[in-house]
Each structure stands twice: as C-alpha cells, then as structure tokens.
Amino acid sequence: MTPAAIVVRDLRKSYGTHEAVRGVSFEIAAGEVFGLLGPNGAGKTTTVEILEGYRRRDGGDVSVLGHDPARSNPQFRERIGVVLQQSQLFANLTVREIHLMFAGYYERPRAVDEVIELVGLREKRDARVKTLSGGQKRRLDLGVALVGDPDLVFLDEPTTGFDPAARRAAWEMIRALRSLGKTILLTTHYLDEAEQLADRVAVLREGRIVREGTPADLTGGTEETEIRYRRDGREVLLRTGEPTRVLNELTTQALAEGRELEGLTVRRPTLEDVYLLLTAEEDDA
Amino acid sequence: MRLFLHQLRYEQLLFWRSREAAFFVFAFPLLLFVLLSSVYTGTYLGKPAAWAVLAGILGYGAANTGFAGLALLLVGRREMGFLKRVRSTPIPAHVYLSAVLVSMLLIFVFQAVAVLVLGKLLKSTPFPHQALSMLLVILLGAAAFAAIGLGFTSLIRSAEGSSAAVNFVLLPMAFLSGGFGPTTHYGRVLRTIGDVLPLKYFVQLVYAIYLHNHEIWSKPGSIAVVAAWGVAGALVAIRRFRWEPVEG
Numbered sequence: 001m002t003p004a005a006i007v008v009r010d011l012r013k014s015y016g017t018h019e020a021v022r023g024v025s026f027e028i029a030a031g032e033v034f035g036l037l038g039p040n041g042a043g044k045t046t047t048v049e050i051l052e053g054y055r056r057r058d059g060g061d062v063s064v065l066g067h068d069p070a071r072s073n074p075q076f077r078e079r080i081g082v083v084l085q086q087s088q089l090f091a092n093l094t095v096r097e098i099h100l101m102f103a104g105y106y107e108r109p110r111a112v113d114e115v116i117e118l119v120g121l122r123e124k125r126d127a128r129v130k131t132l133s134g135g136q137k138r139r140l141d142l143g144v145a146l147v148g149d150p151d152l153v154f155l156d157e158p159t160t161g162f163d164p165a166a167r168r169a170a171w172e173m174i175r176a177l178r179s180l181g182k183t184i185l186l187t188t189h190y191l192d193e194a195e196q197l198a199d200r201v202a203v204l205r206e207g208r209i210v211r212e213g214t215p216a217d218l219t220g221g222t223e224e225t226e227i228r229y230r231r232d233g234r235e236v237l238l239r240t241g242e243p244t245r246v247l248n249e250l251t252t253q254a255l256a257e258g259r260e261l262e263g264l265t266v267r268r269p270t271l272e273d274v275y276l277l278l279t280a281e282e283d284d285a
Numbered sequence: 286m287r288l289f290l291h292q293l294r295y296e297q298l299l300f301w302r303s304r305e306a307a308f309f310v311f312a313f314p315l316l317l318f319v320l321l322s323s324v325y326t327g328t329y330l331g332k333p334a335a336w337a338v339l340a341g342i343l344g345y346g347a348a349n350t351g352f353a354g355l356a357l358l359l360v361g362r363r364e365m366g367f368l369k370r371v372r373s374t375p376i377p378a379h380v381y382l383s384a385v386l387v388s389m390l391l392i393f394v395f396q397a398v399a400v401l402v403l404g405k406l407l408k409s410t411p412f413p414h415q416a417l418s419m420l421l422v423i424l425l426g427a428a429a430f431a432a433i434g435l436g437f438t439s440l441i442r443s444a445e446g447s448s449a450a451v452n453f454v455l456l457p458m459a460f461l462s463g464g465f466g467p468t469t470h471y472g473r474v475l476r477t478i479g480d481v482l483p484l485k486y487f488v489q490l491v492y493a494i495y496l497h498n499h500e501i502w503s504k505p506g507s508i509a510v511v512a513a514w515g516v517a518g519a520l521v522a523i524r525r526f527r528w529e530p531v532e533g
Contacts, residue, residue: 054372054373054529074376074377082373084366084370086366087365087366088366090299092303093299093302097295097298104288104292104295105374106374106375107375144370
C-alpha cells in the first residue's frame, strides 16, 4: 500500500454558529487523483483551504505530506502547488517571467521551459499575460502551481468557464500530471470531470461526506437502469433493476399493438445522476 | 536574502512595466512640480518660492508613493487573489512584504533625485547641503507613509473603490500640509486641520533641511510625529492586514 499523502480524521470547522465542516474523514494515497464533489456551501472549499494551510480547523486531525498545514511552514509549501479558482496573474509580465518569478520562491524548482512546455504554452512563452485567452490563462495558473515541482497539487474547479475543447485539453494535462506521479486533490462541480479524472471521489453535503468510492462504485451502487420513451406524446420513465425483462415486455407489447416506442433510450445512471440523487435529499430534509 | 533580492527585482520590473503606476506614482509629482513652480513666484521664508515648492513636492511624493502607491498596489494584488496565491508558496510573508516596501522606497528615492535634478534645470534650485539628512528624511517619510498605507489597505474593501478612497485621503492631506505649496495664507481652520496630519510635519522637516540647511535632528518633535503615525499604521497593519480577497 502506498503511503497516504493526505489523512483527514473527523475534521470540524465552524464560522460563528454555522458548522461548515462536521466531522469529515478521508485519506488520499500518494499518486492518487481524488475528487471532492458537492454543491456550493457543502464545505468543499473550507476543507481544501484547511488542507492548503489557509484556514485553521476547530477540531480533528489533518496530515498533509506528513505536515500539519495549520503550522504552515516553508518546507510544507515547497511541496504543494495550489491553483485557486479566482486568482489573476500580472498582466504586464510575460508567461516566462511569471514562471521565473515563482520559480525563485522554491529551493528546487522545475526547469521553467519544461513547465511551460508541459502546460502547452511554448508558443506563448514571451507573450504578455494580458494577451492570453481565458483558457491559456488557466494553463498559466497551472504552470505556476507546478513550477516548484510539488508532490501534491490542489486544483480548485480547474475547468470552470472552459469551452469543451479547452476542457478536453485541460483533462489531458491533468492526466499528464498524474503520470508524473503527482497526488492531485481536485474539487469540481462537473461530474463528468470527476468521472474522467478521479481515481476516487467523495461527495460532500452539509459538511459531511455522504458517499465515497471510485466513480464506478458510486454509479454501481444504484442498480437501477432508466428506460424512457414517449407514449401518446407523453414521456414515460421506468426505473428497473431488471432491464432485460422490462425491455422485452415493452417491445413485445409494442410489436403486438403495432406501435413504435418513440424516443426510446436505455441508460445506466451516470455519476451525475447519483450526485443529484445524493444532493437532492437536501430539499427533503 | 536571496529571496528578498529576487522579489525586489520583480517588484521593480512590475512597477516600470505598468504604465499607470509609473505615471501616477513616479511621473505625476514631477509634472506637478513643473506646474506649481511656475505659478509660485517671489520668495518664501527668505528663499525663492520654487525651493518651498520643491520641498512640498518631496512631501507629496512621499505620501503619493509610500501611502497611495503602496496601498493601491497591495489592495489590487489582494483582490485579484494574488496575495493569497503567494501565501501558498515558500516565500515567507515578511520577506515578500519587505521587498514590496523597499521597492516603493527605492522608487521614491529615484523620484526625489529626479525632482532635485528637474528643479536645478528649470528653476536653478540647489541640491541639498545636508545631503545625509535629506536622504534620512526621505527614507523616514517613505517608510512612515508606507506603514500608513499598509494599515490603510485593511480599510479598503474592493479594488474598484481603492483609488477613490486613497485619493480622498491623499489630495486633501497634501493640500493642507503644504505639499502643493506654502500654507501661510491658508485660513486658521485649514491650518488647524493640517496640524494633526503627518505630512505637515514631514514637509516641515524637509523645509528645515532644504531651505535652512538644518540637520534632521534639529526638529525632533516633527520626527516624532511622523514616526508615531508610521507606528500607528504598522500596528493597524499587523492586526488587520489580510492576504485574501474581501469578496470571494
């Protein structure tokens, strides 16, 4: 078993009377890509910011690369890379200059040109930041987080606001990071993103983990298959654990009546469906 | 030390790359000097009026660079999420902030030299006889106003409003303190308000050194007021300075 990069035990944090994180525990193995999912206000950001060393916890134990991030020291910060969701870099520096500025903060930085190559900005190396497109700026964000050659990378909503092509490109980059052996903690509200990238995911709701496992575990957890078709212009939705039998009955009947099952679809639930199911219970509570 | 020099180098690069900063912080006081020294004529305190204008502009420059320039720079970086990001890297907070402060100090020293050269060329104003006292007072003023600026950032909640907030303080203070020329003809109320402002005491120090060739030590009271304001700013900064954006 690989040693854990992150161990979180019964983590708690309140803001005034509001309990943002209410006893969260999980482990992330070295080299793993871990996705933290959940709606706004579920405690994702608070959890991640405690791990990054930005916030103090009220209770529980946290170990990140063997350090307590609350005693955030330079040795700890040598080994992490952080991509914040809302951060901008200086418009008047070039891509290379920004990388060099950050590289100077680390004891053993990665070669700057190598990092620029890795995030696909080689052609933009000497361009000022203000001339970059939105997607290129996010790649610059990632490059700057990688320039210290971190063992652990925090990615907060890395593809929010991307067009589909840029998202695919970003995913490729994150996969490349994984192949370099980096541990990655990814927060996202795109479920397909978590499904594509994460080895394991945890779904947070109201400060607690409501489900944890591989994306396949989570989707496999519900046995139901959805069958949809239209009858007399009305949508019919069946959920069943025995799709073969139900489909057979449906088609037999339709054939006997000489009807077409218009708009027939059969699908397994995606992580998104599971997620919506898990987080929708909120409204019933 | 290596980290400090690294950051200082990038602070200078960043400053001169940004045309707005380079203009408003560095060049604008020079422009004001040219304008004001052409309207204030005759003599003041027994010296050509241009001398007093020059001393006033050095005062205004200290507040403009140390207080306004630094506060705007830090609020901007805070609100763009940059300071938060720097906090996740190994550069220690005090090294980073020292580099930012010293960079501003350097810019003000360059500016003071530029004002003196410009004065000499345009108005035949002399270089200061008490050069060491002049250098010390420039460093004292820039440091004190930088500390006030550092404290003031905690009062500003957004990047959009920061320029208005800073100028709302800077311009009246400079006017009341003699930054834009002698205040002897001002009414009593205006002068009384000026009496509590650090810039007034700083301008008095520059007058003493530049116009009367006194040493900096000749006015311990003024030094004390400027330094006390600086300490007050630093105390607010220590308690209230934040690295994370106010919104978001």
